[in-house]
Amino acid sequence: MxxxxxxxxxxxxxxxxxxxxxxxxxxxxxxxxxxxxxxxxxxxxxxxxxxxxxxxxxxxxxxxxxxxxxxxxxxxxxxxxxxxxxxxxxxxxxxRTQFSWTHYKTLLSIANEDKRTFYIAETEKNNWTARELERQVNSRLFERLLLSNDVKSVLNVARQEKLPTEPKDIITDPMILEFLGLKREASYYEKDLENAIITHLQDFLLEIGNGFSFVARQKRIHLDGDDFFADLVFYNRLLQAFVIVEIKTDKLTHQDIGQLQMYVNYFDRFEKQDFENPTIGILLCADKNDAMAKITLPENNKTIIASKYQLYLPTEQQLIAEVKKEIEKLDGID
Structure with missing residues (x-):
């Protein structure tokens, strides 16, 4: 037997x-x-x-x-x-009973109380391991979310006192992709970056934001005899929406935005159910011109996001510079 x-x-x-x-x-x-x-x-x-x-x-x-x-x-x-x-x-x-001493050592290194509260809430909510918590702290997740939100909003979403209603509530910009193991000084085809993301899909889901699940790669869109392929498709259960990610290894152009808008329109008309929210499009790009993106998109746009990616962990000085740059851009546009 x-x-x-x-x-x-x-x-x-x-x-x-x-x-x-x-x-x-x-x-x-x-x-x-x-x-x-x-x-x-x-x-x-x-x-x-x-x-x-x-x-x-x-x-x-x-x-x-x-x-x-x-x-x-x-x-x-x-x-x-x-x-x-x-x-x-x-x-x-x-x-927290699920926190190890290694979790607490990382939390003790955070002097700012709001920042520490955010990481406690996110670790508890997402069941992060000590290694994942350390990685998120080192990648400055809190500061990156503050680039498009205020402290109160970020904390409310983290504590689940407020449900995210817009992509900017949970999607980080810039995205830090150091876990892909790609050298930042090298040049890559979009296919190379896509392959690396699929290989490290679990890490990418952790980085892109809360509530994401993978749906498809190179999703075929057939339009009257012509075929188009969306790089990556996800679903976000918090926003209750499909999320299409297009990868661009060069600086973002208005043609890239137009292409992604077409994919978003297709999903809204043929894939989305009545109870679901409008499809979200993310242009994951090496560089971007926010003013160009803002002018290209409709004035009330909330569904197309351009998120810059970095292949290395940022320093605090780099993030401070990024914040200043974003403020200057907003001042210039207004």
Whole structure:
């Protein structure tokens, strides 16, 4: 006799689930231990008359006692981090059971409270791993969303206090595609970029925004004897709309916009159901002229978006420059 594959798989799943629960349980206990150590240090420090000096003395003395017995997790730097952990999260009710200590280390590196609140909400909502959270922080997701939204709106969408109603609420610009592994100094055909996106589809779905699922690649559109092919088609469950992504490895032209508008019109007339919202088009381009795009599109346009892509993680200085450039463009157009 031979065991059924379904039975073997079922037992495998039970074992894997039990191991994952055990790991999460151990990690949560570790998080609570660090929180309690931070609480004890901070409360003792606040009882001292010269807090700064006394706090320094407590941490150094504790480290000298604990590190030889329990290892590098109790160095001066780590104990300072535990104190900071308690200071930022003074109530255990604010701790998320699904967050590992690695999640919290990344969150502790964020000084701005609004920014930290955003990443906590997004991590909880999207069930990001510690690696995914770190990647989103390093790619400056919060700052990129602020290029087209205000802080209050970004936080409300992240906390699910407000449903996204427009593409700009969730679609990032610029998009950071460093995970594709393409060298930024090299030149690429659109097919190369498309292939790389399909290979790293899970990472791309994480980058493009919340609520996306993949529908088709090179979607054929037949119009009276002529065939056209839309590069990538997605569906967004939050916006309840099809999303067509056209890839352009050169600077955006008005012809590119016209082509994408045709694809959007086709989906609206032949693919979209009555209960769904108008189709969204994203031109993923190496460079763009926002003024040209704004003039080419209808004045009340909310469905065609030009999003610039970068093949490397931006620095904070680069994003500040990007913000200034966007403000100057808006001033010039108005």
């Amino acid at each position: 031979q065991l059924k594959k379904e039975l073997i798989q079922q037992v495998h799943n039970i074992i894997a689930d039990a191991k994952n629960r055990a790991i999460r349980s151990v990690d949560m206990e570790r998080v609570l231990m660090y929180w309690q150590i931070g609480k004890v240090i901070l409360e003792e420090e606040q009882d001292g008359k010269e807090r700064a000096k006394y706090g320094e003395f407590i941490i150094k003395s504790l480290s000298n006692e604990l590190q030889p017995k329990f290892g590098s997790g109790f160095s001066v730097r780590q104990l300072e981090r535990y104190r900071q952990f308690y200071r930022i999260f003074p109530n255990t009710s604010a701790l």
